[in-house]
Structures are given as structure tokens and as C-alpha cells.
Amino acid sequence: MKTRFIVSILLTASIALPAIGADNQEMVMEARKVIKQFATHLKGELKAAMKEGGPVNAISVCNDRAPGITDEVSASSGWSVARTSLKPRSTANSPLPWERKVMEEFEAKKAAGADPRTLDYSDVVEENGRKVFRYMKAIPTGKVCLNCHGGDEVKPEVEMRLKSLYPSDRARGFKEGDIRGAFVLKRTF
Numbered sequence: 001m002k003t004r005f006i007v008s009i010l011l012t013a014s015i016a017l018p019a020i021g022a023d024n025q026e027m028v029m030e031a032r033k034v035i036k037q038f039a040t041h042l043k044g045e046l047k048a049a050m051k052e053g054g055p056v057n058a059i060s061v062c063n064d065r066a067p068g069i070t071d072e073v074s075a076s077s078g079w080s081v082a083r084t085s086l087k088p089r090s091t092a093n094s095p096l097p098w099e100r101k102v103m104e105e106f107e108a109k110k111a112a113g114a115d116p117r118t119l120d121y122s123d124v125v126e127e128n129g130r131k132v133f134r135y136m137k138a139i140p141t142g143k144v145c146l147n148c149h150g151g152d153e154v155k156p157e158v159e160m161r162l163k164s165l166y167p168s169d170r171a172r173g174f175k176e177g178d179i180r181g182a183f184v185l186k187r188t189f
């Protein structure tokens, strides 16, 4: 029931795609809108699940729902949407070489004093003879994230569940304000 409600919201919230040949700034604005929609839904489900049954219960939201929400947002927005990290939990979210490079730049900028909330990147590349607009935005680590991505904050029962689901989990030991990862959006035009 809850799942269906969220799907229908996503499908009705249509996003106007920028015109072909639009300048990058317009694409950047659209990409940010899609990220906002994606992040709001993910956080909403996460918070509700945490309230309902604590972090162990909420793991299933990230485990089952995050990939599903990603696909739904991709389908309804016309953008390809993904999350990645320099320290991924799921191997399915491992970064491509260009994504790794961008995140390393984010880390360098943060080390030089930049606010992680402001870090983003965009470019246009050619793939198979078609132009692709690519956009990445850093995801800062908030307090609630530490329940599952922190160090000592992660409860033993949460740790056990995570270990069984993600034997090669690297997404631990984060602190508030760290860059947890990044959104990756792409659109062919």
C-alpha cells in the first residue's frame, strides 16, 4: 500500500525535460530538480521506517526500495539516476572511473574548505555517436545516516544485518558532514 502510494506520486510528478540543445545551465537545473524528488522520497521512506521499527527495519528500505526508487525516478523523469560512492556499501553502486575522479575532486574541494552541500559537476560527452549530459552532486552525511554508515553509532543488530546483506560493505566509519557519496544523473540528447 505504502509502496503504491509512492510510485503514483512519482509517476504524476512529471518533469519538463529541457529542450534539445539547451545550454548546460538549464540541464543542471533539471538535474537538480530530479535529485530533489529522488532524495525527498528516499528520505521520507527512510524516516518512516526508522520511526516504525528502528534502523534494523529501515535497512530493508535502503536494501529493497532504494534500487526500486532509483528505477522509478529514472522512468518517470527521462533521466538515468544512480548513487555511487568512493566507499560503496553495495558493489552495484561501485563508481565508474569518471565518477571516481569527480568524487576525488569533491573530496579535495571539501578538504580546501568547501561546503559539501554545494559540490557538483557537469559535462557533456559523446557516447556511441550521441551527446550525453552528465551531472553529479555530492551527498553529505547527516546525523540519521550514522545509524547505518557511522562507526560506533551502528548498533550490533544493525551491523549483523548489514554484514549478511553486504559482505564487502565499505560504507562505514562516516562522520556527520563527510561526503557519503554522490548522485549521478545522465541524459542523452
Ligand code: HEC
Pocket: 043, 046, 055, 056, 057, 058, 059, 060, 062, 063, 066, 067, 083, 084, 085, 087, 088, 089, 090, 091, 093, 139, 140, 141, 142, 144, 145, 146, 147, 148, 149, 171, 180, 181, 182
Ligand atoms: C537503515 C540503514 C541506513 C540508513 C539510516 C542510511 N543508509 Fe545509506 N545505505 C543503506 C543500505 C542498506 C545501502 C545499500 C543500498 C543498495 O543496496 O543499493 C545504502 C546505500 C547508500 C548509498 C549508495 C552508495 C552505496 O554505498 O552503496 C548512499 C549514497 C547512501 N546510502 C547515503 C545515505 C545517506 C546520505 C543517509 C542519511 C540521510 C543514509 N544513507 C542513511 C543503509 C542506510
